[in-house]
Amino acid sequence: MKQTSLNSLLIISLLLIHTVLIAYSANRHSPNLNEPGHLVAGISHWKYQRFELYRVNPPLVRMVAAFIPTFFMNIETNWEHFDERPGVRPVFRIGSDFVIANGENSYWIFTVARWVCIPFSLLGGFFCYRWAKELYGTRAGLLSLSLWCFSPNILAHAQFITPDCCASAMGIVSSYFFWKWLNGRSWLTTLFSGFAMGLALLSKTTWIILFGLWPLLWLVWQFIEGESLEKGTWKSQIIQLATILGIGIYVLNVGYGFEGTCIKLKEYQFVSESLSGQDYADENQSVLPLRKSSNRFKNTWLGEMPVPVPKNYLIGLDVQKKDFEHFGRESYLRGEFRDHGWWYYYLYALAIKVPIGYWIIFILASIHAIACWAGKISLQNLFVLGLPVFTILVLVSSQTEFSHHLRYVLLIFPFVFIWMGQCVLWISKAKPKTSCIFFISFVWAITSSLYCYPHSLSYFNELVRGPLKGHEHLIHSNIDWGQDLKLLKEWIEEHPEAKPMHVCYYGTLNYYGQEDIKALGVDYPLPPINTTGDPNFVPPPGWYAISVNYLKGYGWKQPKNGFTYLQKYSPVARAGYSIYIYHVKEKSLKM
Numbered sequence: 001m002k003q004t005s006l007n008s009l010l011i012i013s014l015l016l017i018h019t020v021l022i023a024y025s026a027n028r029h030s031p032n033l034n035e036p037g038h039l040v041a042g043i044s045h046w047k048y049q050r051f052e053l054y055r056v057n058p059p060l061v062r063m064v065a066a067f068i069p070t071f072f073m074n075i076e077t078n079w080e081h082f083d084e085r086p087g088v089r090p091v092f093r094i095g096s097d098f099v100i101a102n103g104e105n106s107y108w109i110f111t112v113a114r115w116v117c118i119p120f121s122l123l124g125g126f127f128c129y130r131w132a133k134e135l136y137g138t139r140a141g142l143l144s145l146s147l148w149c150f151s152p153n154i155l156a157h158a159q160f161i162t163p164d165c166c167a168s169a170m171g172i173v174s175s176y177f178f179w180k181w182l183n184g185r186s187w188l189t190t191l192f193s194g195f196a197m198g199l200a201l202l203s204k205t206t207w208i209i210l211f212g213l214w215p216l217l218w219l220v221w222q223f224i225e226g227e228s229l230e231k232g233t234w235k236s237q238i239i240q241l242a243t244i245l246g247i248g249i250y251v252l253n254v255g256y257g258f259e260g261t262c263i264k265l266k267e268y269q270f271v272s273e274s275l276s277g278q279d280y281a282d283e284n285q286s287v288l289p290l291r292k293s294s295n296r297f298k299n300t301w302l303g304e305m306p307v308p309v310p311k312n313y314l315i316g317l318d319v320q321k322k323d324f325e326h327f328g329r330e331s332y333l334r335g336e337f338r339d340h341g342w343w344y345y346y347l348y349a350l351a352i353k354v355p356i357g358y359w360i361i362f363i364l365a366s367i368h369a370i371a372c373w374a375g376k377i378s379l380q381n382l383f384v385l386g387l388p389v390f391t392i393l394v395l396v397s398s399q400t401e402f403s404h405h406l407r408y409v410l411l412i413f414p415f416v417f418i419w420m421g422q423c424v425l426w427i428s429k430a431k432p433k434t435s436c437i438f439f440i441s442f443v444w445a446i447t448s449s450l451y452c453y454p455h456s457l458s459y460f461n462e463l464v465r466g467p468l469k470g471h472e473h474l475i476h477s478n479i480d481w482g483q484d485l486k487l488l489k490e491w492i493e494e495h496p497e498a499k500p501m502h503v504c505y506y507g508t509l510n511y512y513g514q515e516d517i518k519a520l521g522v523d524y525p526l527p528p529i530n531t532t533g534d535p536n537f538v539p540p541p542g543w544y545a546i547s548v549n550y551l552k553g554y555g556w557k558q559p560k561n562g563f564t565y566l567q568k569y570s571p572v573a574r575a576g577y578s579i580y581i582y583h584v585k586e587k588s589l590k591m
Contacts, residue, residue, distance in 0.1 A: 036095025042066025124169030180252025198251020260311025266303030357445025
């Protein structure tokens with residue numbers, strides 16, 4: 001009884017610490033590049049029961065985030081830039097208009113919206129504990145929970161209203177219940193598994209892979225078991241599996257209010273090459289959002305089939321696919337820019353964005369799995385935990401049109417944390433030297449994560465000398481997502497001598513100018529732009545604050561390499577790890 005109470009206390013304590021860490025960092029950071037779009041989309045879902053905005057992702061997390069702002073807060077909205085033409089994505093402009101309309105009150109609005117989403121992360125952590133406990137015991141569950149609660153990548157995305165952490169949580173919840181179904185195949189686990197699958201589908205479109213992954217896992221499970229099933233048993237299992245998938249589709253439709261469900265395929269207007277059947281390879285990339293829509297299925301027998309998913313769910317998949325086709329977005333890795341990505345980008349990002357201590361624990365856990373192989377049971381659990389990880393990594397790595405964000409593979413983290421939990425089984429039987437390696441690795445991992453906190457988004461491990469050198473390897477949301485504007489504002493207020501000040505911030509100005517950051521209390525002109533590429537370009541004396549993305553030469557909607565001249569100077573301060581502050585004097589150049 002005492003041990004049970006102690007375990008419960010540890011679980012509650014870890015989840016409480018996790019909550020405090022997320023809540024504080026959510027309050028410290030400004031809206032990132034994508035959050036205004038997510039919030040206004042969520043508001044539109046509640047107010048108008050329409051799902052066009054941000055349809056490249058399902059609406060679960062943004063509807064939860066927008067609930068309190070929509071119904072219980074005094075907010076201003078501006079929908080004048082709404083545009084529903086095929087392929088157009090006006091949500092970023094509408095998000096910028098929202099920030100302008102609400103001014104500095106936006107900080108509090110986004111803080112509240114973020115806090116409402118904290119339970120998603122708590123749910124993910126709890127199911128890491130529960131699954132690892134059922135596989136390897138209570139101590140393994142506590143280890144997996146700790147790995148979730150202190151992971152810098154989970155902390156980074158759990159504080160935002162973007163779908164990545166929510167999708168990771170709902171993915172592990174749904175996979176847990178499917179695993180329970182595989183073990184018992186009862187109608188109760190069938191219902192739970194189908195409902196959880198629907199929530200996963202509503203969290204991120206990536207989980208559409210479950211429609212192929214789960215039937216495959218069921219077949220593999222049966223093959224490994226090697227037991228012959230009677231005809232009636234096979235029929236029962238197939239009916240239950242079909243029920244799981246059917247409930248998942250039903251819950252997905254409920255989330256969209258059955259908007260456009262069962263429209264015939266021929267009635268859709270698509271803009272991607274894959275679904276429209278048109279070749280856009282020679283088009284000007286700047287006008288891709290205005291592509292002429294079409295439908296390759298219009299005059300085929302498939303066109304007569306009703307589509308059992310919401311209209312904007314399928315259109316969102318189409319628009320997302322269009323963004324990956326000939327998009328021309330420049331990608332960055334280890335100081336190199338190019339107009340397409342790398343197949344190994346996400347493997348490299350994992351190597352330097354995950355604490356080294358986590359990697360050591362993963363290796364120890366894998367050694368334990370090999371040393372203590374339990375035949376069929378180990379193989380079945382390996383497939384249930386490992387196949388989603390492998391599938392997601394292959395799927396994401398194969399999209400080499402551009403490579404930008406480690407968060408695209410955040411979905412694999414809870415599966416790996418559960419796998420790592422078995423490490424404690426081996427440690428309890430191992431020699432003191434091995435146990436010492438484990439404890440040092442665990443303490444090192446947590447310390448490394450908390451050392452960077454609350455700037456967890458900008459975390460890099462010691463292999464690349466931490467977040468101060470991280471931008472030499474990765475940029476974009478791996479280090480600079482526009483999250484540190486509030487910290488810059490505070491620094492400027494604390495340093496009135498920093499005049500004249502110039503600011504180049506990677507946020508919504510990335511699209512529409514500086515009006516929104518003026519509304520957020522940072523009203524300063526852009527630094528001079530080096531339009532000629534002159535390596536000897538010298539700006540006038542003054543103070544310069546620049547986001548890392550532009551410092552490194554990122555050029556999306558800004559002059560490429562227009563601000564890289566500041567790399568010749570030594571920064572005097574930082575706002576987090578994503579905005580560098582320079583004081584340019586006559587003799588401030590490095591020698």
